[in-house]
Amino acid sequence: MNLVTATGIVFARQVRPELRSPLGLVLTMMEPLVFLVFFGPLLAGLPGVGAGSPWQWFVPGILVMLALFGASGAGYTMITELATGSFERMMVTPLNRAAIMIGHTMKHILILLAQAALIVLVVMPFGFRLHPAGVAAGLLLLVTLGVGLGSLSLALAIAARRQPALFWSVQQFALFPLLLLSGVLLPMENAPSWLAVAAQFNPLRYVVEATRSLFAGDLLHPSVPPGLLAAAAIAALGVVLGTLAMRRASL
């Protein structure tokens, strides 16, 4: 069985319960709209947001935030499966370990893509300009980021399988500095210099910049290669750590 088929099997298994009781899915889809409606308007006219529609600046950031929140929660489903024994059952089948991991993450990636489509549709009438090629490239970047973050989250879930509460503590502990130092919510241009320096060590910062350039249709902007590099590095790290965790999970 090849990796794609195996991933598909795991992915299909994960998605089915969501489709069966779609309320959770619906609420997840609504979540970004809350940010758009209650936070977006505060950005208008803020220095650093750019001359055009503030949506042009805000939408890519919000998508990175969704990738961060969604994918880093991927370990949650793993935690329950680890506790009950269904993870163990999957691990005794001949399924490839990486496929089990990526299949779990893919659910969150798909939700992310659906959220992105919804947001873009909603903001289009309010001055957001759609650059199809740029948006496609930007989403590809986000998927790469999501695979990395999701795998890291699964690795964390396996590492913390004996103290599930630890999973949440670590996840939250990592989440907020990553978010606040990424320039997603407010322009980092207004940051005091020490904060700006701290932000330079946050790989998400580069992904956010690159996504903004790509969504603006500027595929060759100098911020794009560092963003690609950062996302690829996170993905590589995630897949390696995740696969190692799966292999060495002495259950």
Place this chain on the structure above:
Amino acid sequence: MIHTRGLARRFRVRKEVVEAVRGLDIDVGEGELVAFLGPNGAGKSTSLRMLTTLLPPTAGTAVVAGCDVVADPAGTRRRIGYIGQGHGAGEQFVVRDELITQGRCYGMSGAESRTRAAELLDSLDLAEQAGRTAGTLSGGQRRRLDIALGLVHRPRLLFLDEPSTGLDPQNRANLWRHILRLRAESGTTIFLTTHYLEEADSMAERVMVIDHGRVIADDTPQQLKADLAGDVITLTTGTGPEAARAGGVAERFASGPAVTVEGTTVRARVRQGDAVLPELLRTLDGEGVKALTADLRRPTLDDVFLNLTGRSLREGDAEGAAA
């Protein structure tokens, strides 16, 4: 089907080292039904996890269904079925979907998996629950689903970790009916763990007693009981002196120094008590000793365990239940 040499596993919990399994040498042939019997923490699950590739051994080798578990884990996984101590089916997943997914995991086509799922739902009496999520099943139904998941790919070798724990006697009997039928129909080799003595005694053809990570006895339940426990004959007489004389007679029948006299009660540990008892009574008659009551107790596997370790498995059970 299973061959291990020096298979061992130690865990490091902070500074403490736990020797969970200390060198297993096991050989299980095709078609055998083997029960791994031992108290809580004896190392049953750890052994099973090593044999099913879930846990790398710290020492030793294991060849399972013809594959080395360390060198060829994928090959081992394809050839075995494993039903763990927990629940294999996820709570929020639909019963039928889980079975179909399981088939796909073993490389069966979609259509093949669906047919097989329907077959198993039928044979394990789960057809009515097929459309529900696993979390809504009763304990017995849930366990049957776990079993079904382990059977999807028709493994020649099946591992079950405490398949009947937590089930009421009726569900336990029902589960055994399914396991024994599977064995009769397809000759599957079955290796299971249990800490129910009666279960190991009545169901298994071969019992391995494990304690502190070591196999301390390995035979048929009958042979274990005959070799390691023996039957106990209890006689009572009218007076103390008579009891002493009866004790003297019983010594001739007993195996070893196994006669005790307490007041008017005589206890003798003998082999094949059913044959000895009538003979003993006739001899007592001939010597003019009158036995008022005679009682024969066949040993249980608990007596075997007690004789091997000086501890009772039941005490361990009670502790486990209280903890």
